[in-house]
Amino acid sequence: MTGRERDWVLTGRARVFAEDDINTDQIMPRRGFELPPDEQSALVLDSIRPGWAATVRDGDILIAGRRFGCGSSRPAPLVIARTGIAAVVAESLGDIFLRNAVAYAVPVLECPGVLEAVAEGHEVEVDIARGTVANLTTGAAAASTPLPAMLLDTIAAGGVHALLRRDGYLAPVG
């Protein structure tokens, strides 16, 4: 599947972390590394809002501030997605976080102005391919430049691991 064929419009409840510089030690703390995936994802952003991951409903959309996911190269987008978050939209993203999101097939958008348009609990519609955010609760909107087609294609294909399996670099699953 190419990026142009997938439905990139996601609708969900906004979960807002407006702080700048939320880093990967806060998203994916070291103390979770040896835990099973579900327990590891339970620690996502826990040092900022204890117990937050348990309040995520499948399809919620994470709205974040500037430089979200800065810091280390650990696969932070993956543990976020495992909480049920369907997409991450931030004022800006850490460079490796953005790359990891693409590689692990987590829809992302850098959208300056999104924090002015959206507040916690609002219903939002995000179009990853067009780079738009519409606040269905208030009617506010924000727009930006979407990811290039090559990277949307990687997400649509299911991420890097799926591509490597398809091309015979990794053993097929099962």
Next chain:
Amino acid sequence: MGMTMAEKVLARRSGRAVVRPGDIVVTDVDLIVLADTVFSDTPDTLPTDLLRVAHPDRIVVLMDHGVPAPNERYARAQRRAREHARRLGFREVADVGGGGIEHQLIFERCLALPGQLVASNDSHTSAAGVLNCAARGLGLADILQLAATGRTWYRASPTVRFVLEGELPFGVYGKDVFLHLSQLYGSQEGHDIEFGGPGLETMPLDDRATLATMCTELNANFVMMPVDALLREHIAAVTDAAYEPVEPDPDAEYAAVHVVDLAEVKPRIALPHRINGNVRSAAAVAADGIRIDQAFIGSCANGKLSDLRIAARLLEGRSVADGVRLIVTPGSQAVYLEALRAGYIETLTEAGAVVTNSTCGACAGGHLGVLAPGEVCITSSTRNFRGRMGSADAEIYLASTATVAASAIEGVIADPMPHLVERPVA
């Protein structure tokens, strides 16, 4: 219009005439470094055993994040790393006892040479900028794809150029220069950083390497330093391989150019739990008399021979303060051995420090110095983020090795200057 150093490396490697900010460049690279963490069980628990790779002769595997394995997870990862290297014929394995922290190893062994493009899964990979390499960290999946297919992508970034003037003052180190830049200019996300100017040549290579490493904490992408006589001498002592350095064109385009007078740099400290926008002078923080539980010297930023020399000089004939744990982790086993021969390890041990084997260790909160709730640590490692070194309720201050050593002696966060004036480090 000319090109910056990073643009030139990308253009050369990918076979393009020109690279401009915003271009997506798909390219192979000169060196791929896979740390032990690449082979860890990941949260998606998908099998990641590679069946084939495009250029095994460009791949180096090294064990650094958890060495020797502190738990079964690391033991499994390292076993898989060795198995991959054997089966696929990688260029080199730097294993337990024979290596050290990635960025120190790349530098001391010249695993890459000026003008080359380097990728690794570790976020501090920009450290290789000290060797005039265009280097930056990728994610685990990205590096797996690069190792397999031989190719990856970069979105070329605009560049911020720092022109260093004057001389590095007495008692001030590469870490302080970084903290100075953080304080004055803050995050440079979305940008490459390029250093130049006569002041850079007054900085010893170890200090330049610390600065290049720490630019990751300015959220920079590629970090480039030019080649000079000192660097050529270092490389010549390691290898006689030819290399083609890059220099920026006189008409290269920059998003900003900042002239920085090194004479204005003083010992500085980043307060918990972030660096940018959170830096004060060491003298000002010292006035608060903040008691510490742990002091840590090490990591890819400050586990160099010069760091152990400074620590040993300040601690010779003295003791670590009561109630304080001083942990010193050399950046490589070669640093460890040189420090041993120079007597630094004996001096530090007599003073009450624990000197560990080389590993990322306490910096990444994995082992060898994890913090309990409520504890206060001053560290010369890379990050002071909440939870970085263990408990999310611990407080981490970040500074140069001299500032950490002075604090370990006093038992409170200290200004290193009086210590350094009394005992100037050769």
